[in-house]
Amino acid sequence: MPFQEFGRWFILIGLFFLAFGFLLLLIGRVPGLGRLPGDILIQKGNFVFFFPLATSILLSLLLTLVLNLVFRLWR
Numbered sequence: 001m002p003f004q005e006f007g008r009w010f011i012l013i014g015l016f017f018l019a020f021g022f023l024l025l026l027i028g029r030v031p032g033l034g035r036l037p038g039d040i041l042i043q044k045g046n047f048v049f050f051f052p053l054a055t056s057i058l059l060s061l062l063l064t065l066v067l068n069l070v071f072r073l074w075r
Helices: 002-027 053-074
Strands: 040-044 047-051
């Protein structure tokens, strides 16, 4: 019995990584993502510093909404 539950967890984790991989592939195709107002870009000579602050906040809000919906439906 414990091996069946262990196997189910592995399948769920695998599906999560699969979905996350597809999401990463699709995020690169969203126009403007990573170039939002509020994203920090500093260029000086050969040095480039990029911190996507606004993009991070936006993705965090979207992920929070999606996970809240998923966990509410799971109950």
